[in-house]
Amino acid sequence: MAFQPATIDPSNPLGPYIGAYIARSTAKNVKAGGGGAVTAILLYLLDKKKIDGVVAAKKTRGIKGEIVLAKTREEILMAAGNRWSIVPYTMRLKETLMSTDIRRVAFVGLPCQAQFLRQMKMFPLMEGDFADKIFVIISLFCMGTFAVESFTDYLARNYNVPLEEVENIDIEGDYLVIFYSGKKLRLPIESIIYHVQHGCILCPDYTGVFADISAGRASREGYTLILTRNRLADSIVNNAAYDGYLEISEATEEEIRYAREKALDKLNRSLKYIMRIL
Amino acid sequence: MSGKTSILIYDLGGCEGCPLSIMRSYPRLARIYDVHAKCIGNADIERQYNYAIITGPICLNSQRHIEELKKIRKNSKILIAYGSCASVGGIILYARGGQEPRPDHRVYAPISKIVRVDFSIPGCPPAPQMLISLLGCIRSGRGYFLDLFKAVSAYSKLSGFDLMDEVVLTGICVGCGACVLSCPTNALHMVDGRPDLIVEKCIRCGTCTVRCPRFTQILIQRYKLRERAKMLASLVGGE
Structure with a gap:
């Protein structure tokens, strides 16, 4: 039977999972948020021919991105890194997946996209549903995405940061750090919360409870926290570690508590706001 | 036969897309459940069923159909409105009368207007795999998507x-x-x-x-x- 979580509730904000690991990539050339563990898992799956490609979002310009099907190691490495806006899955995803030379792909996305694909996989409401080609759904931890225009406008107006020159955005503690044309801008998170999309403020899901594997920043610098939610996912992570792509260790109580707190924050925020729009 | 869970599949009308979709899942369905349907020739709405799966909208002008539906509700533990017309109205909500045989938008309605529905499945039509995974999920208990389909049953229009x-x-x-x-x-x-x-x-x-x-x-x-x-x-x- 396919995997299906119950409603996300405050007693278990991380959703059901069978394994929790702290991981990082063994390869040195992986540049990604946290420990690059997701990239390592994808490289393992591709090298071992378990998948033909990876559907992921790739940064194009500034903080905008587009959806790509990465079929080689290089393309996967190109798509690694933090993502700060949502990338819509327009008809191109369907076309890519419907093409005959693709048999199985891994999908990397956000909790909301994982929910949609899980539903499509479990409950195909249409004859044309194409989710059975998706071998594994990987969700990244998500605190919300920016309303792109609003945020870039804010940056340009108040800090003279042009959209084209934003290279990367990262989080350091309670600050958001924007890297642009060789410079660094530190903004407190409270000041930019207004530029997060309203829908993301309503979203209760931090880790992606509908995904097979959830991964995201661990409290330990340079590491990724991985939650595996079914046996398939657990074996993928363990085999990737066994074959030397990944170094893993069981997550400590502290690490899980750290993720739990963040998940609870998002859940509480969601419950607070959803009552206003019912 | 008697050990299996019994299912009634009953069509109230419409384009026959949903019955066709269900028909394609019969071979797998029949292995797990005791299936009763008109096209198999054993649909009997007088006996008790564990699940009743209704396709098609209800015609409010037809006394016979309404009585049948009420009887099915009484005789089944779980009633599932399957497909868009039965669950949320679907394209039939656009019928304004005038064309033969003169359907009217006041005359057709999703079945949740007449009886209590446990699960509503939109989809025009839902793919054959849908019914099997839904029944499996209902059997294994609670979950986010089951809650969702239960919530949809409170609606008579979604679009x-x-x-x-x-x-x-x-x-x-x-x-x-x-x-x-x-x-x-x-x-x-x-x-x-x-x-x-x-x-x-x-x-x-x-x-x-x-x-x-x-x-x-x-x-x-x-x-x-x-x-x-x-x-x-x-x-x-x-x-």
Whole structure:
């Protein structure tokens, strides 16, 4: 039977999972948020021919991105890194997946996209549903995405940061750090919360409870926290570690508590706001 | 035969898309369940069933159909409205009379207007795999998507129009694109990273609404509130 979580509730904000690991990539050339563990898992799956490609979002310009099907190691490495806006899955995803030379792909996305694909996989409401080609759904931890225009406008107006020159955005503690044309801008998170999309403020899901594997920043610098939610996912992570792509260790109580707190924050925020729009 | 869970599959009318879709899952269904259907020749609405699966809208002018439906509700433990017409109205809500045999939008309705429905499955038509995984999920208990299909049963209309009103125009759409990929008629398309509805193409099947991460959340929360209100009402003695 396919995997299906119950409603996300405050007693278990991380959703059901069978394994929790702290991981990082063994390869040195992986540049990604946290420990690059997701990239390592994808490289393992591709090298071992378990998948033909990876559907992921790739940064194009500034903080905008587009959806790509990465079929080689290089393309996967190109798509690694933090993502700060949502990338819509327009008809191109369907076309890519419907093409005959693709048999199985891994999908990397956000909790909301994982929910949609899980539903499509479990409950195909249409004859044309194409989710059975998706071998594994990987969700990244998500605190919300920016309303792109609003945020870039804010940056340009108040800090003279042009959209084209934003290279990367990262989080350091309670600050958001924007890297642009060789410079660094530190903004407190409270000041930019207004530029997060309203829908993301309503979203209760931090880790992606509908995904097979959830991964995201661990409290330990340079590491990724991985939650595996079914046996398939657990074996993928363990085999990737066994074959030397990944170094893993069981997550400590502290690490899980750290993720739990963040998940609870998002859940509480969601419950607070959803009552206003019912 | 007797050990298996019994299912009644009953069609009230419509385009026959849903019965055809279910028919394609018969071989697998019959291995797990004791299937009763008109096309097999053993549909008997007088006996008891564990599950009843109703396809097609109910014609409010037809005494016979309404009585049949009520009888099925009485004789089955779980009633499932399967397909858009039975669950959320579907394209039949557009019927305005005038064409032969003169259907009228006041005459056809989703079956939740007549009887209590346990699970409503939109989809025009739902794919054959749907029924098998749904029945499996109902058997194995509770889950997010079951809650969702239960919540849909409280609605008598869900469509691209509701998606626009409740999610896109209120500004809570995050632009994930789930609705665009779900639409069977390509009535939704992305404009500036947000979905837009081509009204002439929407057949009111409701697929986009149950695929939208935000709308599903709203549906489930509203259903919970409704249940709580009902409970309170029953405590003070009203209905």
